[in-house]
Amino acid sequence: MIESGNAESIRRGGGTGRLKAIKSVLRGRIDDGEYTAGKRLPSERQLCDEFETSRVTLHEILIQLETDGLIYREDRRGWFVSPTRFVYNPQSRGHFQMSASEQGRKPGTVVIDKAIVVPPPIVRELLDLGPDQELARIRRVRSINERSILYVEHYCIPEVFPGLFDHDLSVSMTELYREVYGFHYGRMKYRIMPTAVTGEAAGFLRVSNGSPALLVARVNHSIDERVRDCDLEYWRHDAVLIEVDVEAG
């Protein structure tokens, strides 16, 4: 006797279709503006009632819409409709504030801390350092219209920029290097890859542990080709669009 082959399990049926169907209804409401940018969606439990589904299923749907970049969540606060992406050009150095204003948004920068540290392996590799070399690290969070979208770790060689920590670090690091230290840039290299944010980084961005993100790692060289500093930038994956113009090649 298979007890479970009853009316109950038949009613559930429908299989694959449900998830996609609910997803497209929600997508429609976002497109139509019923749920508008920056506003909170109804709670998961409310949506469960409306669509007569379980929380696990609904959670899964929301995660897929998050992956799409249509909505985002703030840890334990709710789900929100994603605003238009911030357009970012990694080749134009230090223009976060200017770009934001040009795009009609309100930029913000918060310095989390500054310290002399042994950098993580990826930074050692990028800067071609020995295992014990210590660097100055500045950690910042940048926001657009009060929403944190970028967590950055700056690393540089402390001897090259003496007294760095005494300056206002909430502005463009590039400008600081140039105006205070008379430092001019030469070559730059950057890497971009999808990743996930965990631990502290997730906390600073107010996203759930393990949320998708876009990592942009940049290495700056001086005019005489020496490695000088680098950034690790973790962008909320739904908040950024990278755009680069390249002259004739």
Add this chain to the structure above:
Amino acid sequence: MIESGNAESIRRGGGTGRLKAIKSVLRGRIDDGEYTAGKRLPSERQLCDEFETSRVTLHEILIQLETDGLIYREDRRGWFVSPTRFVYNPQSRGHFQMSASEQGRKPGTVVIDKAIVVPPPIVRELLDLGPDQELARIRRVRSINERSILYVEHYCIPEVFPGLFDHDLSVSMTELYREVYGFHYGRMKYRIMPTAVTGEAAGFLRVSNGSPALLVARVNHSIDERVRDCDLEYWRHDAVLIEVDVEAG
């Protein structure tokens, strides 16, 4: 009477910790090489038994490792350890095959189809077209070591490249344009953003519907500054690392 407040629910306990703990065990096995690149992980049910957890939970853990880029899945076939990322420079045109060989991998290209179509909105916007303009579309899938990692849609103005469909389209489009049509490139613009693949694109990449991906959209201009063609490239999010060198700016 609250029936559920029994020994059973207490035993479950542990709360938040479980997921993270199991995740780090699996991560360790990948780092240690117990699970090696390209090999299948034990089945979800086996892992459930081993860690004494439910399939939903284990599935969630695997999805987080996927977001991290450590593992990937092939739809209904299983979970696999991700190989090293393919390094890609969007500014060097048409070097997929060459880059792959340089990185010691075996490249492959399959042409899915070729047709004259009305392009999707994003292409119309990129190429600045009217709503009824038709374009030639070529769809291809590119692989590294037999693993499909890139799904591309090429769009170009058919009048500019007559007889295009009669050529071998499994090679570099850039070379074809240059060698057959004597076409040389000027400016290029590209956009990069995290997104999700659905529908056909997911099928071609053999990933589950709604998997994360990296979209690279490129627009090519001729030397006299006219828009000529564009690509929409959907990369498996765990399979690519974009690297760009920029000369002094």
Add this chain to the structure above:
DNA sequence: GAGTGGTCTAGACCACTGG
């Protein structure tokens, strides 16, 4: 046909937010 992942249910407790 056996095995796999994909989807789904109907609950439960936990950690945190915000009034």
Add this chain to the structure above:
DNA sequence: CAGTGGTCTAGACCACTCT
């Protein structure tokens, strides 16, 4: 304190792959 998302259970059926 009520409400939210985050995590978790112990099952079930479905769609597909592989042999």
